[in-house]
Amino acid sequence: MSFTRRDTLRLAIGSAVAAAIPFKVMADVDADVAAFTGGAEIGEGGITLVAPEIAENGNTVPIEVDAPGAVAILVLATGNPTPAVGTFNFGPLAGAQQASTRIRLAGTQDVLAIAQMADGTFVQARQEVKVTIGGCGG
């Protein structure tokens, strides 16, 4: 339950940034989604997003996306100053439409994955990842 001055500072800065930018971030997320989908309807199902419920280290959070039959998967960290994480494109010879990577999360937020399927439709999956100070276990 203690924090070094450095941690304290980092946390304070983190929350200051988070407090200052949510409006802009939401706009960025909407813009990124619109650019990827062209404004099309987004359904559910057919895409799996695996991420920890609580990050062990917010600086490197392992995530995995899997959308059989997708041609591309967009990943967004919706609470980051720059939400765009990346877009995975799958060619016709891809054996699986699956990708895993590690991402940095500025704080507790939803990770959003949207897959574009071969027929041009879109599906999404979303999960909250909590970035906590931690401290006291049973």
Added chain:
Amino acid sequence: MISRRDFLQASMAASALVGASGFGNWGKLAAQQTLSQNDLLDFDTYGNVSLIHVTDIHAQLKPIYFREPEVNLGVGSNKGAVPHITGADFRKAYGIDDGSSSHYALTYNDFSALAQGYGKMGGMDRVSTVVNSIRAARPDALLLDGGDTWHGSYTCYHTEGQDVVNVMNMLKPDAMTFHWEFTLGSGRVRDIVNELPFAALGQNIFDSEWDEPAEDFAPYKFFERGGVKVAVIGQAFPYMPIANPGWMFPEYSFGIRDQRMQEMVDEVRAAGAELVVCLSHNGFDVDKAMAGRVTGIDVILAGHTHDALPEPVIVGDTIIIASGSNGKFVSRVDLDVRDGKMMGFRHKLIPIFSDVIEPDAEVTAVIDEQRAPFEAELSEVLGRTADDTTLYRRGNFNGSWDDLICDALIQEREADIAMSPGVRWGPSILPGQDITREDLWNVTSMTYPNAYRTEMTGEFIHTIMEDVADNLFNEDPYYQQGGDMVRVGGMGYRIDINKPIGERVSNLTLLKTGEAIDPSKTYMVAGWASVNEGTEGPPIWDVVENYIKRIGTVSVAPNTSVDVAGA
């Protein structure tokens, strides 16, 4: 899958058993001074497989007093649900008579008075007697240890867990999973695990660098028992690097990983498992949630949150067993497994009344052998409790042990505010009882004991309180870490447990002046058990020992500084 009728029959059988063998009767038996080992162990052996579950022993090799919680609140769908009921409500739910031995073992009311009559509970030599008795009826019963075993005492700290390992090996467990063990450091854990004569399991223990299953821990193990192919899948505590210092075991990553749990269940079923048992350190609410998401688990043996439940909780086709902590209870679960299915169960939560159950002399000898080199240090009396004070820890918001620790931190470290971690381990001390060094270490022993002293702004203190409260009261159990609220000395607050993070904690008040905590002002905070590497300060047991020696007689006034709403 089991039909509802099968389950109903099973639970009726279990109820009949409860009526016949123990639960409701202990009070009367005790009143007649006839509470006997035979009554406690009486069990009509059933089906073809027996499981024996112990968990969260926290290195308590000798009998102890342990007061169960007064406040244990559930949120969301778990509000008012088992195990979030206490005291009279708990006794009513399970038909327990007031003043009975079950009242004493399972609820907090009149604890010190009942303790005088019923005595200490637990002791691994008594647990051994119970295990031996079950094995006499069912020689191939599986003994499964849910973890938090190699942590929590003076001798465990000084032998780096070896004392508990030596004693537990006498009981011959078949498998184990983990939590606080990792705070011995990953090197030490691997050294012990490599020598263990039983399986070290954890399907969710991963290599942190490659995010692949760690090689040192198998996900599951198969056993052939009573002609039944049994698979035991391990589930270690999911939030180890968050709740405990991750720098002590940097090679490992955890998490709930229920997708992999499902894969493991499917894998063992495909390999012919007729009974799938999950040996879990998730915590009860997480286990309940996981049982609703993962299909194909027959039995979850639950640990971590220290709940002791006289009956299983049933979610779908899964039964969840909670076996308490600190060696107070052993669960026996008999199962009827036929045609690759669990057809029924019979269960008993066996309370280890140390004055009733004969110790296993061989195990007593091994326990005493572990303690012998430290006997002088263990038995030194530091002070005593006043006639009005029971020292205990369990409860969501405060316990008198932590009030004492916080007082010691404020006085000895000259702080405005003290913080003590909301852990759930640590036995109790009765009024007018000597407090020995062993007693103090039972509530403070850990490998990161440094008592820090640091300045924090009011705003930052609030952030910490909110963060910890969300780890306890998030409506989604998957976002809970177990444990209780951080204990605070020198400061009062109000908490509305049903609000979202950032809005639960309010009315922070500095008790010595009665003034509201100013978000922009700086306060001197003393605490211990920081998860950060390089934390400086004396070990907490030295701080508290000095304080107890100085005041001599410990009297802790009831804590009225936490105002809880939404319960």
